[in-house]
Amino acid sequence: MSGPNLPEHNPTPAQPASGGVLSWIDRRLPVISGFRKEYIDFLMPANLNALWNFGAILTAVLALMLATGIFLAMNYTPTASGAFASVEMIERQLPGGWMLRAMHMTGASLFMAALYIHLFRGLYYGSYKQPREILWISGLGLLLMVMVTAFAGYVLPWGQMSYWGADVAGKAVGAVPGIGATLEHIMEGSDTLGDIFIHRFFVLHFLMAFAIVAVVAVHVAALHVSGPNNPSGRPVPAKESVPFHPYYTTKDLTGLVLFALVFVALAFLWPDLLSEPENYRPANPMHTPADIEPEWYFLPFYGLLQSVPSKFGGLVAAAGSILILFVVPWLDRSPIRSARERPACRLGMAGLVLAFVLMGLVGRHHAEGGWMIAGRIAALYYFSYFLVLLPLCARREMRQPSA
Ligand code: HEM
Structure with missing residues (x-):
């Protein structure tokens, strides 16, 4: 049966810090004992696998993005005539500038x-199941915020893809019936993409980065109320739990080192592997590139946008593909939590990952001919998984004797 995994889990009250100045501070503001309770003594299920490393990895990459972003912002000029030149100056003249930019760009890709x-x-x-609904919803809030931040960041160098990507996004927003033109105007600030737009997106990019930190704090606080889930999906008794430190600090550190190896290889050996060469040409409103394509992490949504015949329909499908995730805790009422114990759901999930990748390939190759058909099948499967398969599996499992 699914249910809260924690209460018996972390009964230990915060222990006050002992000795001297620290104890004096702690008695007035219990940050040290609070930290010890939440990050050192906090009881964790002992069976978490490597997939539970990614929260720590995301937190570390977020810190790196903020640090490199602040230094980039100090040298960036948010105007249509100065943006591209300032990025070039960062790459070629600023001491270590190329490294800052490589880390920030690779960080964005690996973060996604x-x-x-x-x-x-x-x-x-x-x-996502109870009692973690708020944890799940705060995570989805983060996903949306990160996507907006990544898009706003991609606009800033004001290369060809920045410009034409913004143009496509503006037209997609403009396709909303009735209020589309107003929304497009609010987004772009004037009739032509230029200084006002870049300024807006620079401020948005900067602001969202810090707003994300605040929402991460809510996300992690919610995690500490419900406690982590685990691969079995069943409540873990205290005797099968371990304190966070040293087991999970070491495990998270190991995951971070392995992730850092991939990061360093990409940032320093193949800094341009994931970037679009066309964006190394300055924005030119008079010349449309042969292929307008977003960064790889937006391709599934771009594929979806293209697979639906009408522009507005595509926009609804792309937005719906994320919005539907918000109601997953209520679409899936099964008492069984983990797909490990749900064979049909496991198969369905494999199909979901394939559909997501296929939508990305459609975005890459443009939804024409065979790709169009593939895109529509993938989109249909994506939505059917949540709206039909999950509720059906849940209904069948509710009729089974509790697991
Ligand atoms: C800025 C982005 C994010 C950061 C920094 C972040 C951070 C974390 C951390 C540190 C944990 C605990 C370690 C772990 O379970 O891996 C966690 C858990 C969790 N996160 Fe996130 N997260 C982010 C985005 C998301 C998103 C997009 C979702 C999906 C909706 C999400 C859903 C969850 C859930 C459900 C858990 C609990 C997992 C479990 O115990 O099974 N998070 N997150």
Whole structure:
């Protein structure tokens, strides 16, 4: 049976810090004992696998993005005539500037990769089920905020893809019936994409980065109320739990080192592997590139946007593909939490990952001919998984004797 995994889990009250100045501070503001309770003595299920490393990885990459972003912002010029030149100056003249930018760009890609793994992990192990609904919803809030931040960041160098990507996004927003033109105007600030737009997106990018930190704090606080789920999805008794430190600090550190190896290889050996060469040409409103395509992490949504015949329909489908995740805790009422113990759901999840990748490939190759058909099948499967398969599995499992 699914149910709260914690209460018997972390009964220990915060122990006050002992000795001297620290104890004096702690008696007035219990930050030290609070930290010890939540991060050192906090009881964790002993069976968490490597997929539970990604929360820590996301937190570390977020810190790196903020640190590198602040230094980039100090040298960036948010105007249509100065943006591209300032980025070039950062790359070529600013001491270590190329490294800052390589880290920030690689960080954005790997952050999104880690985010997708973190999200699909939650879907697979049923981490969205009660009592973790708020944890799940705060995570989805983070996903939306990160997407807006990544898009706003991509606009800033004001290369060809920045400009034409913004143009496509503006037209997609403009397709909303009735209020589309107003929304597009609010987004772009004037009739032409230029200074006002870049300024807006620079401020948005900067602001959202810090807002994300605040929401991460809510997300982690919610995690500490319900406690982590685990691969079995069943409540873990205290005798099968371990304090967070040293077991999970060491495990998280190991995951971080392995992730850092991939990060360093990409940032320093193949800094341009994940970036679009066309964006190394300055924005030119008079010349449309042969292929307008977003960064790889937006491709599934771009594929979805293109697979639906009408522009507005595509927009609804792309937005709906994320919004539907918000109601997953209520679509899936099964008493069994983890897909490990739900064979039909496990198979369905494999199909869901395939559909997501296929939508990305459609975005890459443009929804024409065979790709269009593939895109529609993938989109249909994606929505059917949540609206039909999950509720049906749940109904069947509710009729079974409790697991
Ligand atoms: C800025 C982005 C995010 C950060 C920094 C972050 C951070 C964390 C951390 C540190 C944990 C605990 C370690 C772990 O379970 O891996 C966690 C758990 C969790 N996160 Fe996130 N998260 C983010 C985005 C998301 C998103 C997009 C979702 C999906 C909706 C999500 C859903 C969850 C869930 C359900 C858990 C509990 C997992 C379990 O115990 O089974 N998070 N997150």
